[in-house]
Amino acid sequence: MEVPLMDLKTQYFDLRDDLLQAVDDALTSMQLNLGPNVQAFQEEFAQYCGSKYARGVGNGTEAIFFALEALGVGPGDEVITTAWTFFATIETIVHAGAAPVIVDINPDTYTLDPEEVADAITDKTRAVVPVHVFGHPADMDAILSITQPKGIAVIEDAAQAHGAKYKGKRVGSIGDAGTFSFYLTKNLGGYGEGGMITTSSDEVEDQIGLLRNHGHRSKYEHEIFGYNGRLDEIQAAMLRVKFRYLEEWNQTRRRLAAMYDERLADLPVETPYEAEWAEHVYHLYTIRTDRRDDLSAAFEEAQVGHSMHYRAPGHIQPACAPYNLASVELPVTTELAQRVIQLPMHPLLKEEEIDYVCDVIRKALA
Numbered sequence: 290m291e292v293p294l295m296d297l298k299t300q301y302f303d304l305r306d307d308l309l310q311a312v313d314d315a316l317t318s319m320q321l322n323l324g325p326n327v328q329a330f331q332e333e334f335a336q337y338c339g340s341k342y343a344r345g346v347g348n349g350t351e352a353i354f355f356a357l358e359a360l361g362v363g364p365g366d367e368v369i370t371t372a373w374t375f376f377a378t379i380e381t382i383v384h385a386g387a388a389p390v391i392v393d394i395n396p397d398t399y400t401l402d403p404e405e406v407a408d409a410i411t412d413k414t415r416a417v418v419p420v421h422v423f424g425h426p427a428d429m430d431a432i433l434s435i436t437q438p439k440g441i442a443v444i445e446d447a448a449q450a451h452g453a454k455y456k457g458k459r460v461g462s463i464g465d466a467g468t469f470s471f472y473l474t475k476n477l478g479g480y481g482e483g484g485m486i487t488t489s490s491d492e493v494e495d496q497i498g499l500l501r502n503h504g505h506r507s508k509y510e511h512e513i514f515g516y517n518g519r520l521d522e523i524q525a526a527m528l529r530v531k532f533r534y535l536e537e538w539n540q541t542r543r544r545l546a547a548m549y550d551e552r553l554a555d556l557p558v559e560t561p562y563e564a565e566w567a568e569h570v571y572h573l574y575t576i577r578t579d580r581r582d583d584l585s586a587a588f589e590e591a592q593v594g595h596s597m598h599y600r601a602p603g604h605i606q607p608a609c610a611p612y613n614l615a616s617v618e619l620p621v622t623t624e625l626a627q628r629v630i631q632l633p634m635h636p637l638l639k640e641e642e643i644d645y646v647c648d649v650i651r652k653a654l655a
């Protein structure tokens with residue numbers, strides 16, 4: 290047997306007729322600049338998240354960057370975030386002209402530790418970017434109770450958590466803005482690049498509208514120096530087809546995660562944690578073990594797809610050298626970097642495949 294980490298081809302063939310029809314309709318209409326699919330998808334996505342607005346942008350990285358800019362982050366500011374994330378979270382803070390301040394994470398949820406955030410706040414702190422990493426929400430109330438009295442903005446990086454819930458609310462609707470990626474492999478992925486920003490603030494929505502479209506207030510008027518950062522109409526057309534299945538796929542991921550949990554319960558590995566206030570959407574199914582090398586060797590041998598996010602967390606990346614982040618003490622992040630490994634997880638994963646993966650783990654650790 291061979292069990293891939295994910296299976297995007299089979300999913301494409303399942304949806305092929307609808308996807309190709311959606312593309313053909315979009316091309317036939319030839320309304321390809323912020324056309325009817327982008328408009329409708331924004332409405333649908335905002336409603337789903339429980340935000341007043343959703344605005345489609347070029348990708349998830351640009352979504353974070355525009356949210357930072359729209360919330361006034363710039364040179365001289367500090368932005369607090371985690372190293373336990375895809376590098377884009379840190380990259381965009383630097384592109385906005387601010388200094389990234391990296392703090393440690395909670396050892397169970399892997400998301401920003403609110404006490405660490407509180408300790409890192411200075412007069413220069415302008416924003417905090419919690420990441421709902423692997424699909425588990427950050428403890429938003431604890432973070433907001435620290436930031437709100439100080440007027441510090443909160444941007445939720447929800448690139449891995451479309452549909453996840455925090456105390457019954459969808460992620461992306463809780464902070465000042467939420468940012469999403471529709472990269473191929475995400476829980477909701479297109480077939481190219483795409484991103485979305487959610488917000489319930491009229492001012493943030495207005496700024497995003499200008500930033501993503503050359504500062505256009507109207508056809509011949511450029512109010513600010515913006516960017517070419519619109520969500521592509523063809524991607525939006527395909528994303529709307531897939532969006533209809535997001536909730537079902539997330540529930541399937543949760544069911545598959547429970548199967549893994551059960552089969553791994555008596556083995557010397559730690560399975561993912563779900564806080565009682567959280568609804569995890571298992572973008573990645575991550576286990577912890579002191580014998581990761583043995584496991585990865587066994588997976589290679591048995592053709593089981595796996596990954597090790599984040600074996601090299603953001604703060605130790607060569608690009609961060611000018612910010613002296615490598616010397617920051619992050620005991621939880623550092624320990625996890627050596628112990629985590631991800632197992633195959635996608636909505637088409639079969640029970641027999643989970644059995645096979647768990648058998649490989651059992652034998653490798655025997």
Ligand SMILES: *Cc1c(COP(=O)(O)O)cnc(C)c1O
Pocket residue numbers: 348349350351374375377378420446448449469470471472483484
């Ligand atoms: C994927 C991802 C991004 C970037 O999204 P792109 O669409 O690839 O630009 C940002 N943050 C996190 C946590 C991600 O997983």
